[in-house]
Amino acid sequence: MEAVITVVGKDAVGILAKVCTACADEDVNVEEVTQRILRGTFAMIMIVDVTKCKSEITAFAKRLDELGKTMGVEIRCTRQELYDTMHRV
Amino acid sequence: MLDTHDILETIQMITDESLDVRTVTMGISLLDCADPDGEKACEKIYKKITTKAKDLVKTAEEISATYGMPIVNKRISVTPIAMLLASAPDADPVMYAKTLDRAAKEVGVNFVGGYSALVHKGFSAGDERLINSIPEALACTDIVCSSVNIGSTKTGINMDAVKMMGATVKKTAEMTKDNMCMGAAKLVVFCNAPEDNPFMAGAFHGVGEPDCVVHVGVSGPGAVRAALAKLPKDASLDEVAELIKRTAFKITRMGQLVGNLVSERLGVPFGIVDLSLAPTPAVGDSVANILEEIGLESCGCCGTTATLAMLNDAVKKGGVMASNHVGGLSGAFIPVSEDDGMIKAAQCGSLTIEKLEAMTAVCSVGIDMVVIPGETTAEVISALIADEAAIGMVNTKTTAVRVIPAIGCKAGDVLDFGGLLGYAPIMPISNYSPAVFVNRGGRIPAPLQALKN
Known part of the structure; x- marks a missing residue:
């Protein structure tokens, strides 16, 4: 079961490291990472495998959301199907 | 393969452009709750709604959190109540409205629709009593919505019902004048009303629908x-x-x-x-x-x-x-x-x-x-x-x-x-x-x- 983590906000030191640590703590495997600076905004997208996630995906998403707030960025974690359905015929 | 642009576009649509699923509406047939004794009918209605829709709100909220998209409203639509009134000639229609209100609040939905009558060709037993009770029913309940279908392409327009509805709308507003005339905001008069509409105030569960069904309004x-x-x-x-x-x-x-x-x-x-x-x-x-x-x-x-x-x-x-x-x-x-x-x-x-x-x-x-x-x-x-x-x-x-x-x-x-x-x-x-x-x-x-x- 895959999920998509998106991080959008002002660039800062250690964003990737902190998000990856949070994933590792929960046994969430990071499969792909892409990161860009779009018009001065930091945008990172991670595809992660949440099959073995220790907590419920909603609880994990909440943890990431709180982590984001401490860094001044917005972190969302949602199931991947939403993006697939919206953009594929 | 997911595209970065697609993902960011979805997130922007949700966060900045108010994209949401407006409503998940559960349609529940109450045909099996009809009873000549109004109180018994209301008991059955309460039981059926609170059983069928027990997990509706919780499930919708879980899905909303897991998939990252807001689901704004959770609602219930039911069989037009006039049909149930037909078999209970002595029952007080307002009691049915109060039951709907109570059951809907119990399961935590925003609105319940179906305090309705379908009179596009004429009135059958129960229809006129329901229409006459609308002002009081909407004044003494909070989340009950009412609708009346007065015409259709196939049948023409029932002008007797149209006449009644003009007065009903006005009376409904008068009875709720201390609350922004709110009653009238929960009352819709239709021509060609759809039987599977998930949106309020006009939602009701048509007789051609299954016993229980879920509709979505985007x-x-x-x-x-x-x-x-x-x-x-x-x-x-x-x-x-x-x-x-x-x-x-x-x-x-x-x-x-x-x-x-x-x-x-x-x-x-x-x-x-x-x-x-x-x-x-x-x-x-x-x-x-x-x-x-x-x-x-x-x-x-x-x-x-x-x-x-x-x-x-x-x-x-x-x-x-x-x-x-x-x-x-x-x-x-x-x-x-x-x-x-x-x-x-x-x-x-x-x-x-x-x-x-x-x-x-x-x-x-x-x-x-x-x-x-x-x-x-x-x-x-x-x-x-x-x-x-x-x-x-x-x-x-x-x-x-x-x-x-x-x-x-x-x-x-x-x-x-x-x-x-x-x-x-x-x-x-x-x-x-x-x-x-x-x-x-x-x-x-x-x-x-x-x-x-």
Whole structure:
């Protein structure tokens, strides 16, 4: 079961490291990472495998959301199907 | 393979452009709750609703959190209560309304629809009692919605019912005049009412529907407007229509996904996606703003009907491909008080009731959430209902009237309903009398359009 983590906000030191640590703590495997600076905004997208996630995906998403707030960025974690359905015929 | 651009676009649509699933509505048949003893019937109704919809809110919230998309409303629609009243000639209809209110609050939904009667050809047992009880039922309940179908393309228009409904709308507003005349905001008069509509206040569970079913209503005027804003001002209307279609496709797909998930988790069949652009009073989440983005100075000016017709058509074309079952009202909504752009257009005078009437010939519903002067007579309201019903009947489409007579207010006052129902200024309406026409009664015969076989 895959999920998509998106991080959008002002660039800062250690964003990737902190998000990856949070994933590792929960046994969430990071499969792909892409990161860009779009018009001065930091945008990172991670595809992660949440099959073995220790907590419920909603609880994990909440943890990431709180982590984001401490860094001044917005972190969302949602199931991947939403993006697939919206953009594929 | 996921595309970065697609992911960011989805997130932007949700966070900045108010994209959401407007409603997940569970339709519940109450046909098996009919009982000659009103109290027993109400007991059965309460039990059935609280059993079937027990997990509706929780499930919708879980899906919303897991998939990262807001589901704004969870609602219930039920079999038209007039059908249950038919078998209980001595029962008090208001007791049924109170039961619906109590059951809906118990399961935590926002609204329950179905305090309804279908009288497009005539009244059967229970129908007149239900209609007469609407003002009191809506005054003594909080989240019960009522609707009455008074006409259809196949049957013509029941003018006896139209006459009753003019007075009913007015009385409902009078009985709730201390609460912004709120009762009238929960009452819709339909022509060609759909049986699977997930949107309030007009939702009811038709007799052709399964015992229990889940419908989804999508939203997203903000996302359409934002997409159009990026298009150059000299882009042709072909390009505009194409872009609306593409955006509607994405919005509808989200609704279809939610519908499938809710249906799967609750073990209830999935009904339909209602392909609608349902505005909210939030700035930018407005159908009027879309028309203005296409190129009108203010909604209501000449060109409004043409742009709305194109928008409505493009939304359907884009949406229909994205869902395996489409139904309900499906189209752009133009509820004045619920649409920031419409409110502004009504306030500055560019949008009038006459223009709204023309717009209803090419969009999803009708004269919706319009505040009219409190002194408007019941006959004028009936005649407005007849006009709208005629547009629906002849064009084989759903039309409706949900007007709120602002009892005790004066021109220039604003009624504020709060929440998604929004606020609206009083709009002037012609008060020359149609009384003779309305009092004739009888039935306007079905048009030639009805003879399709």
